[in-house]
Amino acid sequence: MSNRSYKRSGGKFSSFASALIGAIVGGFVVYFLLSGAKDNSKTNVDKNIESQPKKEISQTIDIKENESMESVVVKKSIDSVVGINTISKVTRQSFFGPQSGYVEGIGSGSIVSEDGYIVTNSHVVSDGEAKEINVLFNNGETAPAELVWNDASLDLAIIKVASDNENLKAIDIGDSDEIGVGDRVVAIGNPLGFQLQSTVTSGIISGLNRSVSFNTGVQMDGLMQTDAAINSGNSGGALLNSKGELIGINTAKAGNSDGIGFAIPINTVKPVIDKIRENGKFDSVYLGITGQSLDYLRQLQYLKDTIKAKSGIYVVSVFTDDSTIKEGDVITKIDDKAVKDMGSLKKLLLAYNVGDTVKLTIERDGKEKEVDFEFTVDSSNVDEYKSAKPNQATENREEKSNPFFNLP
Numbered sequence: 001m002s003n004r005s006y007k008r009s010g011g012k013f014s015s016f017a018s019a020l021i022g023a024i025v026g027g028f029v030v031y032f033l034l035s036g037a038k039d040n041s042k043t044n045v046d047k048n049i050e051s052q053p054k055k056e057i058s059q060t061i062d063i064k065e066n067e068s069m070e071s072v073v074v075k076k077s078i079d080s081v082v083g084i085n086t087i088s089k090v091t092r093q094s095f096f097g098p099q100s101g102y103v104e105g106i107g108s109g110s111i112v113s114e115d116g117y118i119v120t121n122s123h124v125v126s127d128g129e130a131k132e133i134n135v136l137f138n139n140g141e142t143a144p145a146e147l148v149w150n151d152a153s154l155d156l157a158i159i160k161v162a163s164d165n166e167n168l169k170a171i172d173i174g175d176s177d178e179i180g181v182g183d184r185v186v187a188i189g190n191p192l193g194f195q196l197q198s199t200v201t202s203g204i205i206s207g208l209n210r211s212v213s214f215n216t217g218v219q220m221d222g223l224m225q226t227d228a229a230i231n232s233g234n235s236g237g238a239l240l241n242s243k244g245e246l247i248g249i250n251t252a253k254a255g256n257s258d259g260i261g262f263a264i265p266i267n268t269v270k271p272v273i274d275k276i277r278e279n280g281k282f283d284s285v286y287l288g289i290t291g292q293s294l295d296y297l298r299q300l301q302y303l304k305d306t307i308k309a310k311s312g313i314y315v316v317s318v319f320t321d322d323s324t325i326k327e328g329d330v331i332t333k334i335d336d337k338a339v340k341d342m343g344s345l346k347k348l349l350l351a352y353n354v355g356d357t358v359k360l361t362i363e364r365d366g367k368e369k370e371v372d373f374e375f376t377v378d379s380s381n382v383d384e385y386k387s388a389k390p391n392q393a394t395e396n397r398e399e400k401s402n403p404f405f406n407l408p
Helices: 002-051 069-080 123-128 266-279 294-299 342-349 382-388 392-401
Strands: 081-094 097-111 117-120 130-136 142-151 156-160 184-189 199-213 219-226 238-240 246-253 261-265 289-293 313-318 330-334 357-364 367-374
Touching: 069 081, 069 184, 069 199, 069 238, 081 117, 081 123, 097 123, 097 130, 097 184, 097 246, 117 266, 123 130, 123 142, 123 156, 142 266, 156 266, 184 246, 219 246, 219 342, 246 266, 261 266, 266 342, 289 294, 289 342, 294 313, 330 342
Parallel strands: none
Antiparallel strands: 081 097, 081 130, 097 117, 117 156, 130 142, 142 156, 184 199, 184 238, 199 219, 219 261, 238 246, 246 261, 289 313, 313 330, 330 357, 357 367
8 A cells, every 4th residue: 555655656756857857948948949939020020110111000909818809899989889869749640630749769879079970870860850869978978969960861860969078989980891791790779778778789790782671661772781689779879890990880670580680881971970070061962863773673683684784773763853864774883983782872972062063874775875963952951852752652653663762
């Protein structure tokens, strides 16, 4: 027994001694190797710095041990996401005739500048008809806001609170064109009301350039699809990349389906933010057509074989007095910039102002031609925008013949 015990003890001691000697020797070897590696690494980095021109580097996130990407993104950005409360007057038909009253709406938004501008969805502010708008900050404080701009066809709006508000922490804005399918994202908003203020969900980008038809009869194109949970009240909230940068505006979910949400790419609204910060306002231009992308209609076998264009916008109907564009035309370019779908068309239109004249490249009756078109309608003006829409009879006719029309 004692010999066996001793042997075991002796074995442990021998192993320990061998390990200790090996660790000491190995430590010296590793030290010298690492020292050389550090010197080489430093040399290479210095050479790279000297050979490359200086450029602005975006802020990165340092994820520490035992921290998730989501938690770091939230700490960086959550104070830049706000709740939005609105009061709007509505008139509804009842058994006793038209009944008017006020309804409360709740949504979300993101602070995009420290001088008070906040981006959200147009439907959050009742497409510009909200009588009262209030902002709830993450610390529980509130402030009144005013509508600066909205575009119902893009479902985007910008509101503003007083610039001296101490809660204005601007969110970092990313580049939605760099996002790919499978990239991780975080959504922040107020699902189901302010009782669940600043709720965080996470997921991935499930798809890009999605086309979605809404129950209002309007279709939106160029949307990002995500499986991060988006519910009522999340509208207008932030969709963030792994750096905590704003890359999308959460706008809708697919009916009662879970894990199918949609966001508007932030690059769509970037020109608006820049112009509003510079001029204090933005005029949205309007083509006065309903249309749909050729790719989408070809999938439905809706197009005639006579159309030669590979991509562009098929004009379903025209409802302005301008006869420059006709039903059945295919718009392929604006000022020599390709129009691939409704999303790209809307992005291009944001670069123009009312009164600007552009060169449209269209295909008509199988032949390509160029025409000049002047923007005369400002879709940010609610009354003017509504008067430019087709009348009810026209809307009903179009919905029956083509439920995929859009209003650019």
